[in-house]
Amino acid sequence: MRMREVWRLCVWLGAGFGCGPVVEEAPPLPLNRYEAQQAQRARAEALVDALPRYYPWQCFPDRYGFTPSPGGVRFPGEHESTGGLLLGWGRPDCGHPEQRALLLAAVGHVPVYVLAAPELHPTIRDCMTREGATPEQLQQLNLVDLEVDSVWIRDYGPDVVAGAEGTRRFVDLVYGPYAALYCNTHAADHCDRVPDDLGRRWNVPVDRPAVVLEGGNLLTDGAGRCFRAREVTNRRNCFPGWRYPEAQTDEVIGRAYGCDVVTLESLEGDVIDHIDMWMAVLSSKTVLVGRYAVRDDAVNAAILDRNAQRLAALGYDVVRIPMPTPYCQDDGDSCLGEPGRVRECDGTNTRVWATYLNSIRLGDVMAVPVYRWVPPSQAWRHQGQEQEALATYQWALDREYGPGAVKVLPIPSDTVIPCQGALHCLTKTFR
Template sequence: MTSLLKTVANEVRFAKHPRVPAEWEPQECVWIAWPHNKETWPERFEPIPTFFAMWVKLIAESSPVRVLANAELARECGKLLGPQRQIELIDVPTNDCWVRDYGPTFVLGDSGTHLSLVDWQYNAWGGKYPPWDSDAAVCKRLGSEFRLPVAVSELVVEGGALEFDGGGRLLTTPSCLLGKNRNPGVSKELVAQELHRLTGMTEVAWLDGGGLEGDDTDGHIDQLARFIDRENVVVCVSNYPHDKQASGLHQNWLQLKAWAETTSPRPEVHQLPAPATRRVNGQAVPQSYCNFLRLGSERLLVPQFHAPEDDYAAGLLRELSGADVTQVDCSDLVWGLGALHCASRDQPKLNTSEATA
């Protein structure tokens, strides 16, 4: 793998001095992909479209929402969503709903006055769930549709594997970015170089303690640790020592605490306890409050699992963020092995004051 950076025909100018904003910064909109793949929720798909309609309308109370749905799905969307001023349907086909992972990484450049897209390679979490051709084409389709510059990388990367603080720091896991089923033979140094070139990342913390039981992504960071701001990080832990995931999650916490002592500004690392492992039809499902959706600085949607930890998690996130926190029942959604952050993609707002100055 030599030059990892490519460009596509619709590129006008990729971002100079690229930066991926933090999710608490102002947002232009939130992207959702309408669910239709019944194999994602085997024998339990029926309530999912209704859940998405409720969730999209909840987001639209404070943020515009763009929903990926082809013409056939758009009819179903229209019936469930009804007339909504803040919701726009975009005719783009998908294979599955996990737009966090195959959607573009939105990058601001030139003091925030230009928006560009990074199109990572995508292979459905290491080739687990074919076909993924439509999902892999989404970024280029959006670049063409909205006339935005796109940079294409040869690295296989899912959005849920990257957690940015908006100031150049990144949390991730080697099990995803260096896995043989994604980027065989690629070193940490090369990955860091590519992330720096495309996102402006200057510092990376690698967590290799382990992931959640039932997580089919091989350990996405958005289930394990999240920035609340540049001085506070939450990390998923287990208070159930007999859970298989407990030891690995504890190691992640120790690694984050050690990293926090070496970086500036120094973040406080807060434990965010996960529920006990839940099984559906014998299959463990990954339940983590780290999979929250941040809607800028004022609002935060937190998964709810009907577990004893629900209210504590919501309270801690409310206290740390200062945001209005809404709990969203994800007990059906999580059977698809993801939650709110996995099924959404935030687009940052341009700095129009700089652009017109």
């Protein structure tokens, strides 16, 4: 049965996606991490829909209050990001295999920082020892005493920009515009406070622009341009707190990050509306964009083709990466992947939005997600697509940085991808 709580959405007026009157609509049943998160906040909104509402930035201005963007900042591209890798570890066990693989891949290539409650630190060291980490590698793991509730640090962690003097600044975006009847009824959100807590610990100033945006929906070329997908971010910035048209949303983002924002078409279907699911930025001049076979997904094939054409018209060298043939997973207690639940799509199960584009640069390593838990009837197609994707990555990197300067490392990501995220979503990097 679908939930009947009130869901606040925008009605878009005309081709400009202006912010129109807020209307009410029933939310769909949450199928993944993103939908579950938003449904929870929608329920909180619905409980106080007809009453005065207080948002976190009103109740806790020192922690969440908005600040003017300082100007003169630059958002470095991930191809420059050798200053460090951030991960969040919130589970009292060995976490997901993708996290452990990322840690092993990153140690020795970039400084590694794992945010976790102090009581989890011994567990993390023990898990990594069992994963094969050497004592020298364990010494290079910086365990930071910050409690988090989620592994998806891409969405809630700080973005790091370079200030006018070249020093680091954090940008802390609104994680979710949820409200409460009274300020003292706001539940603790260990993830939402990470940028502020980490900024105090590292003595980094924090800028808080008044805009709702998750980190998975923002990429940059490092040369003054940023990219996002259109639909959900437009909707998130049309609520009782403020009602931005698309141009104003882009203006606020651009001012905070020092970039001109390019808004691209969103994919259709029940996929999370994050641009890092189908695009990656290899350098200031080269971008990777997914490519669906028409027989696999004709609608999204056309959308990605149009986005690629738009980027090419802006002067980028656009390299196309195949998108895996769609497959599905039977519903269970969790969205996390299990090999026994993988099936061909038959209308009774949930599509797995697998992608090779949710990759992350780790110094001289490019970690690329790959998938092995696929229906046997499709295995031959997936093998061919994986080989093409990895070879194309390596060819593009060799052309950009010289042969072998950056090496592709495939990391199986079957556990997390049904939750609509992979390696990029599990990480934050910074210069």
